[in-house]
Amino acid sequence: MNVELVTFGKKYLKNSRLWMNDKEICRLFNRVYKPLSAVQQKKWYANLIKDSTQLIKAIEVNGTYVGNVGLKNIDYLNNKAEFYILIGAKNYWSKGIGTISTKKFLIYIKNKLPLHKIYLHVNQSNLRAIKLYQKTNFKKEGALKDELFRENKYITMIRMAYFITP
């Protein structure tokens, strides 16, 4: 299995939008479900290209586009950024692709960006994601109790961090 991180481009927008509009994926990301239109996505993409606080890579497995991995809120004052990953093609879940992609992405940013701390927030019930983060050396920093209110329930978010050492 050849997992590659490649430059995100227009050709990925169609599948990316399908995944963003999937209710299960939306729930795993704790988003309020609100379909993203092609027009909204085009605006998002136009902003992304010129936004220095974001970085996104497409994940390809043997040439098939399966997901995205990236950083948002890149902050060069404090040398930190927020990590996210999505394997949108569900038939590729739990095959080790998230782990390989995360490891490769962390090496890439270590070589490319002067960042010290990579942090993330994950729903405490998202056990697959938490397992992936533990396997890739993110450490728990704390729990944000009842941080979000979704579908009539409070959600506790776990905050984790990975430190880039020289």
Ligand SMILES: CC(C)(COP(=O)(O)OP(=O)(O)OC[C@H]1O[C@@H](n2cnc3c(N)ncnc32)[C@H](O)[C@@H]1OP(=O)(O)O)[C@@H](O)C(=O)NCCC(=O)NCCS
């Ligand atoms: C979370 C996600 C990125 C993980 O990627 P993946 O390729 O599926 O994960 P991997 O196969 O590399 O690793 C997952 C690990 O969790 C384990 N796992 C799967 N389901 C699990 C569960 N219900 N409870 C505990 N562990 C579980 C797997 O066995 C595997 O561990 P192992 O390699 O020791 O066997 C991917 O599933 C995804 O994109 N999900 C939807 C979006 C999402 O949740 N993103 C994260 C938001 S914070």
